[in-house]
Every structure is written in C-alpha cells, then in structure tokens.
Amino acid sequence: MSKIGHPPPTPTPVRVKDVVFGGGHPVIIAGPCSVESEEQLMTAAEACVENGVRVLRGGAFKPRSSPHSFQGLGVEGLEIMQRVARRTGLVTVTEAMSIEQIALVAEHADIIQIGTRNMFNFALLKELAKLKTPVLLKRGFMATIEEFLLAVEYLTVGGNTDVILCERGIRTFETITRNTLDLAGVAVLKRMCPLPVIVDPSHGTGRSDIIHAMSLAAIAGGADGIMVEVHPNPAKALCDGLQSLDLPGLRALAREVGALAAFLASRPSLDARAAPDASGGEGDGSVP
Ligand code: PEP
Ligand code: MN
Numbered sequence: 001m002s003k004i005g006h007p008p009p010t011p012t013p014v015r016v017k018d019v020v021f022g023g024g025h026p027v028i029i030a031g032p033c034s035v036e037s038e039e040q041l042m043t044a045a046e047a048c049v050e051n052g053v054r055v056l057r058g059g060a061f062k063p064r065s066s067p068h069s070f071q072g073l074g075v076e077g078l079e080i081m082q083r084v085a086r087r088t089g090l091v092t093v094t095e096a097m098s099i100e101q102i103a104l105v106a107e108h109a110d111i112i113q114i115g116t117r118n119m120f121n122f123a124l125l126k127e128l129a130k131l132k133t134p135v136l137l138k139r140g141f142m143a144t145i146e147e148f149l150l151a152v153e154y155l156t157v158g159g160n161t162d163v164i165l166c167e168r169g170i171r172t173f174e175t176i177t178r179n180t181l182d183l184a185g186v187a188v189l190k191r192m193c194p195l196p197v198i199v200d201p202s203h204g205t206g207r208s209d210i211i212h213a214m215s216l217a218a219i220a221g222g223a224d225g226i227m228v229e230v231h232p233n234p235a236k237a238l239c240d241g242l243q244s245l246d247l248p249g250l251r252a253l254a255r256e257v258g259a260l261a262a263f264l265a266s267r268p269s270l271d272a273r274a275a276p277d278a279s280g281g282e283g284d285g286s287v288p
Helices: 036-052 075-088 097-107 122-129 145-156 183-192 201-205 208-220 247-265 270-274
Strands: 014-016 020-021 027-031 056-058 092-097 111-114 135-138 163-167 197-199 223-228
Touching: 014 163, 020 027, 027 036, 027 247, 036 056, 036 075, 036 163, 036 247, 056 075, 056 122, 075 092, 075 097, 092 097, 097 122, 122 145, 135 145, 145 270, 163 183, 183 197, 197 208, 201 208, 201 223, 201 247, 208 223, 208 247, 223 247
Parallel strands: 027 056, 027 223, 056 092, 092 111, 111 135, 135 163, 163 197, 197 223
Antiparallel strands: 014 020
C-alpha cells in the first residue's frame, strides 16, 4: 500500500488518436448504454461533436444481469459504431465480454472496455495484455483498490501499458443509489498509479439527477475524465434509461466541466496544495 504523505507518481498519459487521457485536461466520454440503431447512435454522436465531446461510448455486447433483458446488437452494433465514427471523427469505446470478442471489438473500435463483471477475468486480461489496443478497465463492483491495481498489472506487466482505469461504483449496503461511487478511491488511485483514472457516475449512481454533481466532484477531486450515458430519449432507452442524460443534459454537463477545468487550470494542483511540508515528514495522517 502507498504510505500517506508519499508524493504521487508522475502521470503517464494514454493517447488515443488525438485524445489524451491524463494529460491535464478532463476527457468526457459520452453515449448510450447500448447501441440500439444507427439513428440513435448518430444522434448521440452529433450531440457529442456539438458540445466538444471527443469520445463516443455504446455497448454492442451487453453484460445484462438478466438473460431476459436486451443483450445488445452484437456485430451489427459494432458496425454501426464504426460507421458513426467514420462520419463524425469521434474516438470510440465499446465492451468485449470474452476472449472471442476481443479481435472483433479491436477491429471496430479504438478502445476496448472491460466491464465491472470481468475485472477478475484474468484469462481475458492476459489476452488483452498481448494487444496494442488501449483498454478501459472498469473496477469490479466488489473489488478493493488493491485488487483493481493488480488487475491493471495483468495488462501492463503483460505488455499493454495503454490502460485507462474507471471507477464505476461498488456494491455496499446503500440502496438509494445503484452503487456507491468511491471518489476517495479515485483520489487514492491517483496517488498510487501513474495511469489515467476516469469516473463513471452513470453506473456509479444509477440516477440521472445526480450525474452532474458527481461528475464535477470527480473532476474537482482529480479524476482525468468522466464517462456518462446519454440517450436521445432516455424514457425509451432499451437499457439504463434512468441513469442516462438527455441531449440538453449533455450540453449542460459539457459546459460545466469546461468551466471547472478552466478554474482548476488556474490554480496550483491538488498535490501541490496537499503536499507535506518540505522536511519530507510522512506525517501520521491525522487531521490537525
Ligand atoms: C457499461 O459501461 O456499459 C457497463 C456495462 O458498465 P459496468 O461494467 O460498469 O456495469
Ligand atoms: Mn449501462
């Protein structure tokens, strides 16, 4: 474990085409939970472009808790995503759930997402380690920070160092939110790991009414970006409508994140403000 008072590691940004994660400017990833149709994804993508959002998300292979729920469009969803990316120039991220899906996803998208249910799938992580494609690794909903970092190491030690970490909430006794978004965990990750860390307040809360608050809190607390679910008509979404922003919601979020980023850029970094005194003492972690 990292000791309280130790300086954080020098960041190692991850570049995907013209987008830099961990480069000092927060990255927004937005898009629907699932790719439902070309029109739906294109509408969300156009809203991204209009609001300066550079990365589009959307699941083609969906890890649904119930086998009776919509499972995603599969290969057709990947093809839609690729066409939309070609037309808009957006960088894309979508999930692979199994070793067999890795090559297919890597062919159609820029970043491979590994979901919360697969963070502990070490066979899958070992295969991803052999690729050059960047990986967005979500924290297991029952994983400690240490277990999360060990899962990251399956990728980096295996040879793929383009890894973006994503806090997406953990399961606790609380039920008013879908998960408990661990923003303290994000701050700790930033002190323990040089790789970029982003936050998914959609799955982290399950509630569209607090996405803005948690997004701003995440970025103010040092996250390198956010991933939010956005749907042209959340009430009609085939998946996760309750936690999806509508298009005006995305516009407002992008504006607020931009304003917060400008404010943060005008201030000394969190680490400079929180640094222990020059004597280098580790302190005992107590609050004076
Ligand atoms: C997702 O982002 O589409 C998703 C399924 O998230 P998670 O794996 O965090 O549940
Ligand atoms: Mn979802």
